[in-house]
Amino acid sequence: MSEANPDITDSPLGQYQKRKSVFPKAVDGTFRRLKWAIMIVTLAIYYITPWIRWDRGPYAPDQAVLVDIANRRFFMFDIEIWPHEFYFVAGLLVMAGIGLFLVTSAVGRAWCGYACPQTVWTDLFQHVERFIDGDRNAQIRLQNASWGPKKIARRLFKWGVWLFIAFWTGGAWIMYFADAPTLTVDFWTGQAAPVAYMTVFVLTMTTFIFGGFMREQVCIYMCPWPRIQTAMMDEKSLLVTYKHWRGEPRGSLKQAQAHPGTIGDCIDCNQCVAVCPTGIDIREGPQIGCITCALCIDACDKVMAQVDRPRGLIDYITSEDAEQEQAGKPATPVLKTLFRPRTIAYFMIWAGIGLALLFALGSRTRLDISAQHDRNPLFVRMSDGSVRNAYTVKLRNMESRPRTVTVTMDGAPDASMWLSDSSRDKAARSFTADLTPDAVTKLRLFVVTPTGDGSRQEFALTVQGNDDAEPSDTHELVLERGGQ
Amino acid sequence: MSNNKRIDQPTGTETVGHEWDGIEELNTPLPRWWLWTFYATIIFSIGYCIVFPFWPTANGAPGGTSGWSSRDELQKTLDARAEELQPVHTALATTAIGKLEAQPELMQQAIAGGAAAFKVHCVQCHGSGASGSKGYPNLNDDDWLWGGDLATIEKTIIDGIRQPNHPETRFSQMPAFGRDGILSAAQIEDVTSFVRHIAGQEGASAASQRGQALYEANCAVCHGPAGKGDRTQGAPNLTDAIWLYGGDRETIKHTITNSRYGVMPAWGERLDKATIRMLAAYVHSLGGGEAAPTPQPVEAADANGGDNVGG
Numbered sequence A: 001m002s003e004a005n006p007d008i009t010d011s012p013l014g015q016y017q018k019r020k021s022v023f024p025k026a027v028d029g030t031f032r033r034l035k036w037a038i039m040i041v042t043l044a045i046y047y048i049t050p051w052i053r054w055d056r057g058p059y060a061p062d063q064a065v066l067v068d069i070a071n072r073r074f075f076m077f078d079i080e081i082w083p084h085e086f087y088f089v090a091g092l093l094v095m096a097g098i099g100l101f102l103v104t105s106a107v108g109r110a111w112c113g114y115a116c117p118q119t120v121w122t123d124l125f126q127h128v129e130r131f132i133d134g135d136r137n138a139q140i141r142l143q144n145a146s147w148g149p150k151k152i153a154r155r156l157f158k159w160g161v162w163l164f165i166a167f168w169t170g171g172a173w174i175m176y177f178a179d180a181p182t183l184t185v186d187f188w189t190g191q192a193a194p195v196a197y198m199t200v201f202v203l204t205m206t207t208f209i210f211g212g213f214m215r216e217q218v219c220i221y222m223c224p225w226p227r228i229q230t231a232m233m234d235e236k237s238l239l240v241t242y243k244h245w246r247g248e249p250r251g252s253l254k255q256a257q258a259h260p261g262t263i264g265d266c267i268d269c270n271q272c273v274a275v276c277p278t279g280i281d282i283r284e285g286p287q288i289g290c291i292t293c294a295l296c297i298d299a300c301d302k303v304m305a306q307v308d309r310p311r312g313l314i315d316y317i318t319s320e321d322a323e324q325e326q327a328g329k330p331a332t333p334v335l336k337t338l339f340r341p342r343t344i345a346y347f348m349i350w351a352g353i354g355l356a357l358l359f360a361l362g363s364r365t366r367l368d369i370s371a372q373h374d375r376n377p378l379f380v381r382m383s384d385g386s387v388r389n390a391y392t393v394k395l396r397n398m399e400s401r402p403r404t405v406t407v408t409m410d411g412a413p414d415a416s417m418w419l420s421d422s423s424r425d426k427a428a429r430s431f432t433a434d435l436t437p438d439a440v441t442k443l444r445l446f447v448v449t450p451t452g453d454g455s456r457q458e459f460a461l462t463v464q465g466n467d468d469a470e471p472s473d474t475h476e477l478v479l480e481r482g483g484q
Numbered sequence B: 001m002s003n004n005k006r007i008d009q010p011t012g013t014e015t016v017g018h019e020w021d022g023i024e025e026l027n028t029p030l031p032r033w034w035l036w037t038f039y040a041t042i043i044f045s046i047g048y049c050i051v052f053p054f055w056p057t058a059n060g061a062p063g064g065t066s067g068w069s070s071r072d073e074l075q076k077t078l079d080a081r082a083e084e085l086q087p088v089h090t091a092l093a094t095t096a097i098g099k100l101e102a103q104p105e106l107m108q109q110a111i112a113g114g115a116a117a118f119k120v121h122c123v124q125c126h127g128s129g130a131s132g133s134k135g136y137p138n139l140n141d142d143d144w145l146w147g148g149d150l151a152t153i154e155k156t157i158i159d160g161i162r163q164p165n166h167p168e169t170r171f172s173q174m175p176a177f178g179r180d181g182i183l184s185a186a187q188i189e190d191v192t193s194f195v196r197h198i199a200g201q202e203g204a205s206a207a208s209q210r211g212q213a214l215y216e217a218n219c220a221v222c223h224g225p226a227g228k229g230d231r232t233q234g235a236p237n238l239t240d241a242i243w244l245y246g247g248d249r250e251t252i253k254h255t256i257t258n259s260r261y262g263v264m265p266a267w268g269e270r271l272d273k274a275t276i277r278m279l280a281a282y283v284h285s286l287g288g289g290e291a292a293p294t295p296q297p298v299e300a301a302d303a304n305g306g307d308n309v310g311g
Helices: A030-051 A087-107 A110-115 A117-133 A136-144 A149-177 A180-188 A194-214 A216-222 A225-232 A253-258 A271-275 A295-306 A319-326 A334-338 A341-363 B032-051 B070-094 B097-102 B104-121 B150-159 B185-198 B206-218 B249-258 B273-285 B295-304
Strands: A065-068 A073-076 A079-081 A238-242 A314-318 A367-373 A387-397 A403-411 A416-419 A430-435 A439-449 A456-465 A473-480 B013-020 B023-026
Touching: A030 A065, A030 A110, A030 A117, A030 A149, A030 A180, A030 A295, A065 A149, A079 A087, A087 A110, A087 A225, A087 A341, A110 A117, A110 A225, A117 A136, A117 A149, A117 A194, A117 A216, A149 A180, A149 A194, A180 A194, A194 A216, A238 A319, A271 A295, A295 A314, A314 A319, A367 A403, A367 A456, A387 A403, A387 A430, A387 A473, A416 A430, A430 A439, B070 B104, B070 B273, B097 B104, B097 B150, B097 B273, B104 B273, B150 B273, B185 B206, B185 B249
Parallel strands: A367 A473
Antiparallel strands: A065 A073, A073 A079, A238 A314, A367 A387, A387 A439, A403 A430, A403 A456, A416 A439, A456 A473, B013 B023
16 A cells, blocks of 8 residues: 555556447347337327326316416316425325335336436437447447548438437427417417527437437436435345356357366357447446446347357346355245335335325315414404404415305304405305405405404304305414403 | 555556545546536636626626626616506506596505505504504594595595695694693593593593583584584594594593694605505505595596595
8 A cells, every 4th residue: 555556657547538438239139128118108208298188177278287387286187286285296206206216126227227318318319320320330430430521411410310309308398387289389489488498498408418428427427316226225126237157257159169167158249338328348247337228138148049058147136146046046036025124115105105195185175265364453443442353365266167155254253254345334254255266366354343352262264165065174263352 | 645556456446546544445537528517617607707797896896798787687677667567557647536446456456556655655653554553543443533535535645634834734723721721620630531431431420520511612613512523624533442642531631731733744745646546545445444425526526636525
């Protein structure tokens, strides 16, 4: 430690180094086909969802999924969420988080390998690249070629297609925030809000840059998720593993024939490195650059089939099974690995939150009352000695139809009330109000009591829709009966 | 330290050459383009400092080349808002107060504008909740010295209370019965007893009976034989539960002895028509507002904002 190692005085490693370009080779196999399927499904969900129509009557938008920020409403099929119900969205986010923990502890970085938008769009962009520039070797040749008209044309064409995809990615995003057909027309006729154009521009550029150029750099250097996942994996989590005990020492087929029994199964063909979208060598062991997309498994299986050796030299395997396999013991049964305290606990929490959300969704009321007592002045003494209190009442009609409701007073038996647009001679123990659809109706309420003895009395306002069988909501209040 | 680099045997990776309590760090160089993005942000920040104001001095920040300033931004927002509200102001200035209630939307805008104007011009005396204090009327209740319909409230605001050199002002003057020697101290005690009796604060007594005669001779001309007051001359109702200065014995005695002389500015000289209408609408909306007494005088007053009503 105390003396410099003479071997590395002129080390190639500085503090920084040139980025190593990655040219993943096309591959076919089980996992590649799974990736195709997941890519098609996720992209379809992303692009099609805003265009699904959902009839909610004349007072609400007919878009199935709509984040209506301007009007503070979140529509998702039959569910409408108001700002005060945002805990449903928070709950979904918590479920997404715990769902990710569950998936990670069960099957490792499946999210990274298959479903992460960075993976999906990078994969899509790489297919475009192969379509235009050819496969790995052609791409490397073109990269190394000098800039001539041919290369410039190729590059511009490729970037053009990428930009086109990136533009549609950004364009689809804004459709979630406004009526999609209207916004599409507005967008192309220059009438959409500036924020729509800015969002499309920003998302076009981020998609273009992240999917076209940064790619694995995002996963390795920017994304926090690989670091978090490292902490969440254990010896029973699935990993893409090179079975070094089977593969080493590496050697070509010729060497294996020349020295039977001394050479491992790995023929050192480098196919696993060639297909890797993050450019790593899985044979160096588990590493942060591995997103477990399993394309190296497909590549290796294909080679093993060609050289007539059993598949799975590189395979999904837990580190516990890896140890057992090295020791010549049978692998733990899959179900036993899958159902262990950690995954069961994650699942219980995940399902518990889901059930609680469903219960809350089923039992929530769509007609609310809340009221606030005036504080300044707290009460007003009237000429006849009675005491008047004033309240701001908010009636929340969360249904997409106009409603007539009755608000009644419980408690404070000698008190009566009237709304500011009425008058004291019409004071009563209840009032009716017409509520606009999907809106809060704000009313000013006066309550008067003949008793001015300085006491305070509790009472409650209860709201009931005139076409409902039962009251919807109650708000408890205090009536001040004079201070002196 | 940095020359203590060595190859870490298990990983085959070079270390960076630091060592802390036996812990070393493997060197995994960052791609150089990250460094370029860092430099790019520094260059951007230089440009940013040139374009936008950034260095504070005693006289504010010198403007950047863009000329942007948060004060201008605020002024633009305020101007835009004022322009937005201009139609409401014009409508209020040209709509007679008697016709305001027929236009609920304009009325709501007037109340909202009045609430804001009240906070600027009125809270100093009437309080932020318009509930007044001793000598300053509570505007929430249903007791009015001069009247509580929209037009009367507007007139009171325009001309003020007891403004010198303002002929139209609301002016009521009670003699200082004690200070000016009209009534003796004992007589004032008797009148006080009577006033408290008709206000329901104490029972009939010999003093209140003596006070009744004195009341009829000295007070009934303004406050009325039954003590119900007279709005045409601003004489308060003595029988209700509301006292401007207080209903206890000492305060009533003080009022009779020295009289009171509350004042309010004539806001017509200070505020524009629209603002005054908004204030009237707001005060009317507080819970004690009354309907216009009879349509005829209000209609006649429409043309010039109701300045001959209630006087």
